[in-house]
Amino acid sequence: MADLKADVLVLGAGMVGVGAALHLQQRGRDVILVDRNELAGEETSFGNAGLIECASVFPYMFPxxxxxxLRYAMNRAPQVRYSLADLPAFLPWxxxxxxxxxPERAQHSAMAELPLIRASLIEHEALIAEAAVPELLRRDGWIKLYRSDATLADALSDFERARQYGVAGHVLDGKAIAAREPNLSGEFSGAIHFPAPGFVPDPGGLAKAYAALFVRKGGRFLVGDARTLEQSAGGWRIGGSNGAAAAREVVVAMGPWSDLVFRPLGYAxxxxxxxxxxxxxxxxxNAVLNHPVLDADQGFVxxxxxxxxxxxTGVEFARRDALPTPIQLQRxxxxxxxxxxxxxxxxxxPWIGARPCLPDMLPVIGKAPRHAGLWFDFGHQHHGLTLGPATGRLLAEMMTGETPFADPTPFAVERFG
Known part of the structure; x- marks a missing residue:
């Protein structure tokens, strides 16, 4: 059977990969989207709080x-848990x-990502309109609840910093919380309502809607194993369940599994x-929840x-493929x-997933330095749903020679040596 031919192979059909495929397609590239699953959005993109976090200026850095x-180290914080058995594997990271x-490096990461954050909802709105799925976007924002005066004071300080970059919000007392969410119970020192972020009531469904749009516009979807990727004369080739596919260029957008491709190619x-x-x-x-709600002190949404x-739940530090230990969820x-x-x-x-992260909480976006036609687009930490279309646009602009709408330098793989 003859290989399928294309200009670009995009490996990974989560929100990040689908976003890249659509933006490359918009710029005239013939694209084949490759995933190990028969449907898009079945992995990390399926499980999240559904927020398009256009108000999240500061990344989730280490405290x-x-x-x-100390609370984290003693496994006493509800927001974070770690596996003692896996500690040697992830402690260096x-x-x-x-x-x-x-503080200095965190500020650098925040300012590098800010143009992408600001573009995130705009890019989603355009794709949602084109995909004709307006029911998959709600525009009521979300609410962060604080049970103690101390945690509320910290949150208000962070909010004041964010307001310098155009983030809007409403500080709520108990009466205002009850007005917005009358079915909530508990004693709260206060809350902050962020009205700008979008909410997606079916994140996996949104990735599938984008993938369906990609196919309607002439794109092709291939079930394949990224571990079969090999460099060939004139480009790259990958095996699929119904034959192989080949292209001049390939994009690695496999989230937490991206190492299955970049490590064998020699990238550390x-x-x-x-x-x-x-x-x-x-x-x-007949209880109704009107917004996504974060219980900040108890560590869940x-x-x-x-x-x-x-x-x-919050974060669990463990090996990607370790057996599930849903203790945070049970608590x-x-x-x-x-x-x-x-x-x-x-x-x-319970569903379990893995957020792909780099130490500086910035994704890797751009050209691989040692292999012609190899591009990276992964490591979106907590913001894969938020940033997928925006980073797809940035990558597509780089690949097609357009002037990038954001400075790509902070996302280059060369920052790791």
Whole structure:
């Protein structure tokens, strides 16, 4: 069987890969989208809080407060847990993460990513309109709840910093919280409502809608194994379930599995993962949750998805492929029941996923320095859903010789030596 031919192979059909494929297609490239699954959006893009976080100026950096670090180290913080057995595997990466989180370097990461954050909702709105799925975007923002005066004060300080970069928000007292979310229960020192972020009530469905748009516009979808990728005369070739595909260029957009391609090619990129869990639970009676809600002190989010109320956890540091240990979810579930009237679980078992992260919390976007036609687009940390179309645009502009809308230099792989 003859190989399928294209200009570009995009490996990975999550939000990041689909975003890159669509933007390359818009610029006249013939693209084949490759994934190990038969459908797009079945991995990391399926499980998140559904937020297009256009108000998230500052990345999730490692804390510098000693008390907070001590709670993390003792596995006593609900926001973070680690596997003691996996500690030797990820401790060196944690050290790099800590060093990259100094105030100066954290500010550098924030300013590098800011143009992408600002473009994130704009790029999604354009694709949602073209894909004709307006029901997959809500524009009510989200709410962060704080149970103590100390955590509220820290949040207000961060909010004041963010306001310098155009972030809007409303500080809520108990009465205002109840007005926006009358079914919540608990004692809160206050909350902040961020009205600008978009909310996607079916993140995996949105990735599938974008992939369907890509196919309607002439793109092709191939089920294939990225580990079969090989450099060939004039480009790159990959095996698929119904034959092979070849192209002049290839984009690695495989999120936490990108190392399956770049490591055999000799690139020592410090990619690691932050694992997370979610579970859909039915609302009890006629209770309604109007916004995604973060319980900041207890370390979980409730989001009103199409499938039910999605309970999402914080971060678990463990090997990407280690067995699930949903302790955070088990601890969060009774707290979530106390916060909002929840009924029975909708899912048979919790979902587990892995957020792909680099130590500086910036993705790798751009050309591989030692292989012609090889491009990278991965490592979007907590913002894969948010940034997928925006980084897809940036990458496509670089690949087609346009002037990039944002400075690509901070995202170059060469920053790791």
């Amino acid at each position: 510098r407060d000693f008390g907070q670090i 944690i050290l790099r993460y800590y060093l990259a989180s100094s 990129i410090p990619l690691s993962v932050k694992r997370g869990y979610h579970l859909h639970v039915a609302a009890r009676g 409730l989001a009103p998805m199409n499938r039910g109320i999605r309970l999402t 969060a579930l009774p707290r979530a029941h106390a916060l909002f009237p929840l009924g029975e679980a909708v899912d048979a078992k």
